[in-house]
Amino acid sequence: MIRSFLSAIALSLLAALPAHAIDIQEVTSPGGITAWLVEDDSIPFVALEIAFRGGASVDAPDKRGAINLMTALLEEGAGDRDAVAFAQGMEELAASAGFDVSDDAVSISFRALTENRDQAADLLADALVRPRFDADAIERVRAQVQSSIRAQDSDPQAIASKEMALRMWGDHPYGSVISGTGQSVAGLTRDDLLAAKDRVLARDRVLVSAAGDIDAEALGLLIDRILGGLPAEATAPLPPDAELKVTGATEVIDWDSPQTVVSFAQPGLPMDHPDYFAAFVLNHILGGGGFSSRLMEEIREKRGLTYGVGTGLSNMVLGETWAGGMATANDRTGEAVALVREVWGAMREGVTDQELRDAKTYLTGEYPLRFDGNRRIAGILSGMQLMGMPRDYVNTRNQKIEAVTAADVQRVAREVLDPGKLEFVLVGRPEGI
């Protein structure tokens, strides 16, 4: 019966794949800022993603956590408005602005109705250009950040991530937590926050992506309205590429819990590497493919050792890994870890034609499904810009996946996948390690 379903699928496949092309316009504002736009006037609002490259990685060396705290304070009062007045202003316009920070970017997800878009943009401009950093807001948000640091320190997943990052990236900013430590955050002053803002929020660092009810000309004006008051150049250089250090070691961190959180990683491939797409397809078969990957089959479906195991090519702007994770009962952790290594190594034997075909149909078929809303589209464009991908990527990407052969996959498995290089961090009380 598998056969009958699958042959029906194979027939309909060709017709379905050339999904509608996504038209990404490049817009340059009168003030000289470029943006990407997917225009769609069917719903009267616009979604805007604004990303400032560098993110928390441009923290001054002895001020770890300053950019994180600064970002959290952008919505806590700006221009003439204190924190309350600013939030009320957004509510009155039914607009929203979410401020976030990662290793690679400070990001703002903004959404406004067409009818009052300019007023909402003025509020956002205040937040980015004229944040107040009032003393009471600083103390309040500092306490919240310190509380989140404590929360991370008591979360086995976060403990594993933190340790893995340190092992892989060492002294590079990727190797430490973006929120800083309780101690570093305690020492941050208002001047540090002002300096942190100038290190990252500047016009030469900004990437703008828009989707929804706005045309190119209006978008140009809107961008200048929001970003025109920012400094032309950021004061901090972008950090250097991160050099990955993996030794194939296994580290156990004691944690009193019935399960062990297992995190593992080895070197990955940059997105512009000629073998990236072969690795991408390979990863799907190995551990990226939801319920149908080899790791899920061996560890969950056959043996019930975990609720979920997954892998992915983790590409950041300055470095990349091939990483994965799971959580498993302490007394069977040794068995589950051995299976990860075994399945990892077995990829060198190659994949079946069926696996390759299924992986390609999934990866190519799933891609157009992501472009089904303004917010989602703006987010995708922002990720593409951050990773330095060209605009036509959205329309060529599936061809690159189609071009991957079984021989490519096997070659990449042999050249890149190495169970001996897999670094493990285990948080729990694992047995059999």
Added chain:
Amino acid sequence: MMRRTLAFLLATAATPALAEMPAGVSHFTLDNGLEAVVIEDHRAPVVVQMLWYRIGSADEVPGKSGLAHYLEHLMFKGTEKLDAGELSKTVTANGGMDNAFTSYDFTTYFQRIASDRLDLVMGMEADRMANLRIGEDDWQAERQVVLEERAQRTDSDPRALFGEERSAVQFYNHPYGRPVIGWRQEMEALTREDALKWYDDHYAPNVAVLVVAGDVTADEVRALAEKHYGPIPPKPDAPRDARPQEPEQRAERRMTMTDPRVPQPVLTRSVIVPERNPGDQKTAAALSVLAELLGGSPQTSFLGQRLVLTGQALGVGAWYDGLSVDPTTFTVTMAYAPGTDDAGAEAALDAAIRDFLAQGPDPAHLERVKTQLRAARIYERDSAHGRAYDYGQGLAVGLTVEDVNDWPDILAAVTVEDVRAAAERALGGRAGVTSLLKPAPTGEVGTVQAAAETDAASVAVPGAAAGGPAPVTADADAALADSPEELGTPPMALDATAGAAPVPADTPHPAQPAPASPAPAAPASDPAQSPAPEQTR
């Protein structure tokens, strides 16, 4: 847990005009009782099929907790036509994703796929409505999987453990007091026979709601539904029975748990309140607005201004979700800084609540909430998947399509007086559960103090799980739905994880430590979050 209230309001707010069907939405019922809602959105060649069974963990018999969820997992183990795992493999091989989730009141299966594959996925979904087969080898391994799921989501998380005990104390008699995933010792005893009986008793077209959203037309969906679901006979006895209801609750209950894995103390106060009912949603609307006014935004909500802006709390929240078959809970939470004494924190919360009851809501704030609700009717059109969730969940808990359509107008009509009355009802009495989860020195894991301030505190009700049914949108970004924000989390979600992967344009999901959800589109029940009443496959 209940998700943040405004998010809930927004995600649920549908579109205009009392009792009128919004543009692009249609509704029909097949002869065998299967009810269907179609939501057209032609912006992208995508479709979501959701099949909601009006049966959930609160319909289980005592002693078999976790059965509804266990069967949900086993529904992927094949039929006469499909091998174990083949349904998901087929969906994946066609570029789609699929998953399922179980709540107190419903069990839901969904696929998101290219719109020209609807025939394929509907055929498979209909097949397993009638022809499930569970292999001898599969049921035991899958029982291990759900036990590992419990270990990951509940046993490893003191907030989740405390949450299920709090629910057990909250509900004396109603099965909302039992966790959706089940008590461990009962899960360990579930068998293939239990699962098949559950399936035979309850899986039928007259218990199901089909929701299809995306690049399809109502006529296409109707034709496909007739073809695939139409031939399946109804089962007259399949609909759930009425459940045991709560007696009047009189006693104040208090409970405390300490655990070294808890980062800071969180105080929670919860009471039982009415849910949304067909033709009768006014009280629920007032409670929804009340939750937003009390605990919505840290800067503008009443408790936020009183407790967070003054530095007495790190975060506050007020939660209510009326999408529930039976009465649900209204919950207020406060996370306070270490060093604040427990009694002082509670006194500050009590004083704030007293003042709110005395003053009533700020009319200007109520007006702003309504402005956002009006805008939500525009924003929510950006996610067909989110709208599918709204209709599906509404119908699954017994509302009609008209009730779902009317809800935004009922919310918009809430007055200051309505909010006052709702506040009196939710906050004015004493018969609630006040619970404190606090850090403990290492070595004292999970010390539960049976906090006997009243006799009621020691009532050992079999069951747990926090109030009311599931929030959660099936999509990380489905419209305006935040992921369920849990009680202990500080209000600000800046990522403190080192090396967190960005969202590059291509990784299906960031790979860093990905132990959590196995499937890309898992409904947002983050296992790190507190006791989500919903369990994902």
